[in-house]
Amino acid sequence: MVQQTLNSSWQNVLTKVTAWAxxxxxxxxxxxxxxxxxxxxxxxxxxxPRYDVERxxxxxxxxxxxxxxxxxxxxxxMQARDALLRTYEQMPEPKFVIAVxxxxxxxxVFHGCYNIVGGINELLPVDVFVPGCPPRPEGIIYGVAVLxxxxxxxxxxEPIQWSGxxxxxxxxxxxxxxxxxx
Amino acid sequence: xxxxLPPILVxxxxxxxxxxxxxxxxxxxxxxxxxxRFQNRIGPRFIQPLADTLKLLAKEEITPVxxxxxxxxxxxxxxxxxxxxxxxYVPLSGFRPAASFRxxxxxxxxxxxxxxxxxxxxxxxxxxxFSLVGATRTxxxxxxxxxxxxxxxxxxxxxxxxxQISEINTYAGQNLWLIIAQPIGFLVALIGLMGKLxxxxxxxxxxxxxxxxxxxxxxxxxxxxxxxxxxxxxxxIGLTLVSAFYLGGLGNPLEFVLKTLxxxxxxxxxxxxxxxxxxxxxxxxxxxxxxxxxxxQLIAIVLGRNLGTIF
Numbered sequence: 001m002v003q004q005t006l007n008s009s010w011q012n013v014l015t016k017v018t019a020w021a022x023x024x025x026x027x028x029x030x031x032x033x034x035x036x037x038x039x040x041x042x043x044x045x046x047x048x049p050r051y052d053v054e055r056x057x058x059x060x061x062x063x064x065x066x067x068x069x070x071x072x073x074x075x076x077x078m079q080a081r082d083a084l085l086r087t088y089e090q091m092p093e094p095k096f097v098i099a100v101x102x103x104x105x106x107x108x109v110f111h112g113c114y115n116i117v118g119g120i121n122e123l124l125p126v127d128v129f130v131p132g133c134p135p136r137p138e139g140i141i142y143g144v145a146v147l148x149x150x151x152x153x154x155x156x157x158e159p160i161q162w163s164g165x166x167x168x169x170x171x172x173x174x175x176x177x178x179x180x181x182x
Numbered sequence: 183x184x185x186x187l188p189p190i191l192v193x194x195x196x197x198x199x200x201x202x203x204x205x206x207x208x209x210x211x212x213x214x215x216x217x218x219r220f221q222n223r224i225g226p227r228f229i230q231p232l233a234d235t236l237k238l239l240a241k242e243e244i245t246p247v248x249x250x251x252x253x254x255x256x257x258x259x260x261x262x263x264x265x266x267x268x269x270x271y272v273p274l275s276g277f278r279p280a281a282s283f284r285x286x287x288x289x290x291x292x293x294x295x296x297x298x299x300x301x302x303x304x305x306x307x308x309x310x311x312f313s314l315v316g317a318t319r320t321x322x323x324x325x326x327x328x329x330x331x332x333x334x335x336x337x338x339x340x341x342x343x344x345x346q347i348s349e350i351n352t353y354a355g356q357n358l359w360l361i362i363a364q365p366i367g368f369l370v371a372l373i374g375l376m377g378k379l380x381x382x383x384x385x386x387x388x389x390x391x392x393x394x395x396x397x398x399x400x401x402x403x404x405x406x407x408x409x410x411x412x413x414x415x416x417x418x419i420g421l422t423l424v425s426a427f428y429l430g431g432l433g434n435p436l437e438f439v440l441k442t443l444x445x446x447x448x449x450x451x452x453x454x455x456x457x458x459x460x461x462x463x464x465x466x467x468x469x470x471x472x473x474x475x476x477x478x479q480l481i482a483i484v485l486g487r488n489l490g491t492i493f
Contacts, residue, residue: 017236018236018237018240020233020236021232021233021234021235021236021237021240022237022240024227024229024230024233024237025230025233025234025236025237027234049221049222049223052218052223052224052225054214054218054223054224054225054226054230055223055224055225055226055227057226057227057230057233057234061390061395062390062391062394062395062399063312063394063395063398063399063400065244065395065399065400065401065402065406066395066398066401066402066406068237068241090244092241092242092243092244092402092403093241093242094241094242
């Protein structure tokens with residue numbers, strides 16, 4: 001972040017320019033922490049020419065060092081836990097996390113399994129949840145749009161509090177998207 | 183066309199510095215947009231490269247464990263500086279080069295090679311295995327395309343009888359377009375430019391499906407932004423060189439825009455049409471076909487000149 005050494009009007013301009021650049025160029029990295037691949041296929045579909053997310057400046061990056069947004073799918077398994085944390089730690093600030101799919105929200109059908117840590121937000125501060133099993137590409141794009149809208153207003157998206165109590169709580173806590181259960 | 187500006191403006195605004203960086207960003211957008219249209223997509227917005235660069239400049243820069251800190255911070259600066267230096271010797275936007283002397287063709291080409299060399303060093307500087315593989319591939323590719331590319335640019339130089347870029351440019355403008363006189367040389371120069379820029383058929387050094395991001399894997403924030411800017415500047419200088427030599431010289435800004443964009447269109451089409459070559463295939467292609475073709479072209483030029491004087 002910029003240090004507070006400039007006078008305030010220049011500081012404001014700088015903040016505005018960096019915020020504008022950040023909103024217009026969200027580079028993503030995709031991490032599968034134990035998903036059944038349903039959500040991953042949907043994320044790949046989002047990146048195809050049909051939806052063409054390069055229109056919004058979204059680019060899939062291979063290296064966590066180049067990415068701004070971590071798109072996570074699946075419940076966090078005990079095996080994938082460390083890899084997920086390392087990937088997140090390798091990303092430079094400012095960084096954001098989007099959890100995609102029912103399993104990423106809470107563990108989904110794997111909720112309570114012996115080899116599952118839980119949803120993504122058990123480990124990382126999730127900014128946007130995209131519910132669905134799997135969510136449609138439009139839903140994933142909408143999730144990114146929600147994140148960018150919140151950034152435009154100069155804040156992180158409101159974290160969604162989930163007080164537990166089964167899957168129903170998760171399904172109602174989404175971002176207003178129609179849930180797409182097969 | 184001639185243009186005399188105070189040296190400080192030449193270095194910082196036109197044709198060095200700001201102009202070069204801005205036009206590099208615009209040409210990056212044009213390239214991405216053309217590729218997107220060829221792939222039946224809509225493509226990025228006009229401001230996209232600027233937003234990418236500013237965002238990267240504002241991001242946190244992580245220094246990975248195990249790197250030489252001085253090199254880690256100096257290499258991106260050297261890369262961009264080398265690319266900008268090469269810009270002083272080429273006829274950007276159709277004006278006479280800002281600096282010019284006998285043999286500046288070699289200087290311009292090697293300033294561009296310094297950019298690739300720094301990327302190789304940057305990859306070798308870290309302990310990440312992806313960076314190391316990327317660095318090896320970057321340098322291997324450098325050794326494979328560099329000789330044929332240089333040979334293909336020597337063709338016009340020999341035809342013009344000088345190694346000074348501005349004089350070759352004038353010669354190309356006054357004679358038959360060299361793309362017709364030396365078609366093989368043009369082909370090698372065009373493919374050599376794609377190898378130099380690591381564009382898709384030759385993007386094994388940064389193959390994101392195999393080695394994450396190649397030599398750039400560990401760079402975040404400012405360093406990565408500077409390397410990307412260097413690449414953009416290299417793109418515009420490469421386009422300027424090839425179109426000045428082979429497409430009938432660059433006499434004015436309009437000619438410059440039309441000819442470089444026409445060349446970019448061909449480059450984008452080739453990028454879309456071909457899949458990535460393995461690094462050994464790249465080397466094989468260059469040394470078996472590229473170098474051979476360039477040598478054949480050179481022999482043809484030398485024979486043509488000597489036979490012309492005999493008869």
